[in-house]
Amino acid sequence: MNRTETLHGLSQSPKVDVCVLGGGINGLSVFRELALQGVNVLLVEQADYCSGASAALSRMVHGGLRYLENGEFSLVKESLVERDRLLRNASHYVAPLPTTVPIFDTFSGLANGVVRFLGLTRRPSRRGAIAIKAGLGIYDFLTRKRALMPKHEFRSRRATLSKWPALNPSIRNSATYYDAWVSHPERIGIELLRDGLSAGPNAMALNYATVEASGSGYRLRDGLNGEVLPVQPRLIINATGGWIDIANGTLFADEAGPAPLMGGTKGSHLIIDNPALRDMLDGHMIYYENEDGRICILFPYLGKVLVGSTDIRVDDPGTVRCEADERDYILQSLAFVLPGIKIRPEEIVFQFAGVRPLPASKDSFTGRIPRDHFCTVLEGKNGGPPVLCMIGGKWTTFRSFGELAADMALDQLGVTRRVDTADRAIGGGRVFPKDPESWIRDLAASTGLSVARVAVLFERYGTEAEDIAGFIAAKPDHPLPHALYSARELQYLVRAEAVEHLDDLLLRRTTLAISGDLSLVMAEAALDLLAAEKGWSAERVAEERSRFLTLMGERHGVTEHTLSARNEHRSELCETTAKSG
Ligand SMILES: Cc1cc2nc3c(=O)[nH]c(=O)nc-3n(C[C@H](O)[C@H](O)[C@H](O)COP(=O)(O)OP(=O)(O)OC[C@H]3O[C@@H](n4cnc5c(N)ncnc54)[C@H](O)[C@@H]3O)c2cc1C
Structure with missing residues (x-):
């Protein structure tokens, strides 16, 4: 309908x-x-x-290690069950994430954890090796029957610094455990x-x-x-x-x-385009505490690095954005944990903020709100x-x-439940192939699309790539100013996925904006396509262009000038694709 x-x-x-x-x-x-x-x-x-x-999360699918400090054991247990379900039911978008915690102390956090658990203080403190070991032991215990991912392990200071030489040298050791991340929430x-x-x-x-x-x-x-x-x-x-x-x-x-x-709290993130930082992470999330005891994270995300986040009380979720002081805080926390890595302002290719819907609370430490x-x-x-x-x-x-x-x-x-969703696969996670490569080859053969194109569609849409590839192949297609998108693919999304504005398409149906891969020419090509689908007048197109550029500038820190500077880079990619057929 x-x-x-x-x-x-x-x-x-x-x-x-x-x-x-x-x-x-x-x-x-x-x-x-x-x-x-x-x-x-x-x-x-x-x-x-x-x-x-739901567009502003840290993109972690996790039990919530730090909620153990607040005594929220049943929430952590439930979250771990749901995490493991998502690994099975949405395996096209949810994947394991090795997570490494740099540790700066041995004993700290223990006494504070106990008094906090007893409700005697809400103040955050440094978490030492023993407190972290206890938390990870509980994590392993809660997931022992399903055991979808390896148990946690500790690394000595020397082993940690040899794997991640850019880490703050004052660490004592590190712990690695497994959680999960979601690529397309x-x-x-x-x-x-x-x-x-x-x-x-x-x-x-x-x-x-x-x-x-x-x-x-x-x-x-x-x-x-x-x-x-x-x-x-x-x-x-x-x-x-x-x-x-x-x-x-x-x-x-x-x-x-x-x-x-x-009583919501705002959190902001940055997407950083720094290949040295991304490669140095070696596929791990670094889950670290800043000098003030706040937990921050960074991990490789769609070829870039996602870093966050802050935790600030706000009243109106409609107007939030990553403010300059939050950006500074995040960069300062990064400089603390990885002092050897320098981030240039132009390497921040996208930023986003949102409000955690937390129950009303008078707690002065936002991290402690249930x-x-x-x-x-x-x-x-x-x-x-x-x-x-x-x-x-x-x-x-x-x-x-x-x-x-x-x-x-x-x-x-007075209605009886007839369908249980616990084991129900979601969207492109349905009938997920055991052997994706042969699935991709078969679909390429049956649609006439190249194997490389179908592989990209499979990565983007899981098994829903079958419908999309069928749609693309059904009529003549034409390229867009982006090597990895074509007009028919975007047309499919517009027709099937309730796209009403340009930002729906570029920020949420695709990852073009968040991945920092969007150029002005591509945004304009997508707008032309959307306008043709909707039958928009020239006036409406101009309004839509302005709405999109304002949103990108004000909410995501990406100006029209930045988008247009990406144009040259994109046309090179298009040429490469055209030459390779
Ligand atoms: C910075 C940050 C990091 C986070 N990280 C993680 C994480 O890594 N992992 C994790 O599991 N969780 C994380 N969360 C929490 C998670 O993002 C949220 O708990 C979840 O997305 C909340 O979803 P929701 O549907 O309740 O709220 P929302 O996604 O905010 O949806 C509410 C919707 O209601 C709409 N609305 C408002 N008023 C009306 C109205 N009158 N009529 C119709 N519609 C209306 C809004 O437009 C909005 O789309 C994070 C949250 C934030 C902010």
Whole structure:
């Protein structure tokens, strides 16, 4: 069902069982859960899917080693179970990540860990070798039955510095353990959406739309054309993450709203294009503590290096960006752990920020606010539908959090669960081949695309590459000013994946922007293609260009000048591709 059909359907029949507000990873997860049970469910997202915190994470799929310090054992256990499920169910995007912790002390962190656990202090302190060993022992114990990845190991100072000579020489030793990372978190969101929509016409979703109180009921507002329609849900799920209290304000417009549920903290990251740094990491994440005790991370990401993050209280998640002082903090932390590596300003090719949806807390140390998730049900306004609020939640645990909220919703609706998602593969993780090389060769042979092209599609989309390769091969294609994309591939994404703005395509359906691989000519070529698909006027195209460049400049630190400086580099790549056929 496309957008016009969805809006038309709602105008004919405004009754839905459940209306989910928020299309971040948690909203999409509960949407998929309910759709798969045959529930009549509508999801509305005020911006694009996975454009809030779900696009701003550190891209770790992890148990959360440091949450052990807060005594959050059950969260760590649940996260490790979900991490291991994602390694199986989304193996096209989630992969093991060897993670190395440089250690500067032997004993510190122990006494502090105990008093913190007893609730006597919240102050962070240095974590010494024994405290880290204890944490990693618990990690290994919790995963011992599944044992998908090797156990942790310690390295002496000498062995550590011989493997990573650029590390701060004042380390005493290091520990390496395994967690996981996700390459395309925004695409997993789209795959959950498509999985839910494919359950049947009972499942509907709209990005760029909101639902708000109107008189004694609710109305849906289409953010693209301003159309307003009544909706009559039996239950509302507020899955708006850091916006939860703002969204409750619009749902309980004419009443004293509920007490605040959320207290978000902002975190920022940089993407750095420094091949020496990337190669030096040798595929490892460095999970280190800065001099102030805050945990920071860096690891190779799509040919660049991802470094972060900060932890600052904020009120409005809509306006966050990586500020200059955060950028300085991240670079200073990098200089502390890797004093030999110098980062030039032009090597920062992208930056991003988002708000962690954490439960309301008065804790003065943001790192100590609980990371667990839970749901609470608010009575509806004037006897209207109840509002189930999803509070907290990490990206890693989206499935179990969605399952929890869906089970509560099913209970309210009196519907029995019929599909379990614990072992259900996601999107391009379905029927994942044991031998990818022969899968790629077979698909290349059946579509007539080159093996190299199909290999790129497989890396980008997993087994969904089959549909995309079929689409590309069905009609004449033409190149774009980027060696590894063509017009038909982007056309597929525009038609199949609810692309409404240029940033949806370049920031979330593809990794062009975040990987620092986007040039101005490529952005303009993608805009021309999108405009042709949508039938946009010249005026609308100009607005869209300006929207995109403003967003890139203000939110991601990438100016029009930077994008255009990348043009020359790109045309060289295109020539190479053309010559190689
Ligand atoms: C800096 C940082 C690093 C992180 N690192 C990790 C990590 O490495 N691993 C991990 O597991 N987790 C990590 N997290 C946590 C994780 O990103 C979040 O917990 C998760 O993405 C939250 O998803 P969500 O769907 O609840 O919220 P969001 O993704 O923020 O989605 C909420 C959505 O609701 C929409 N919305 C708001 N108001 C309305 C309305 N009225 N109507 C309709 N829609 C509305 C918003 O536009 C938004 O898209 C990190 C978070 C941050 C900020």
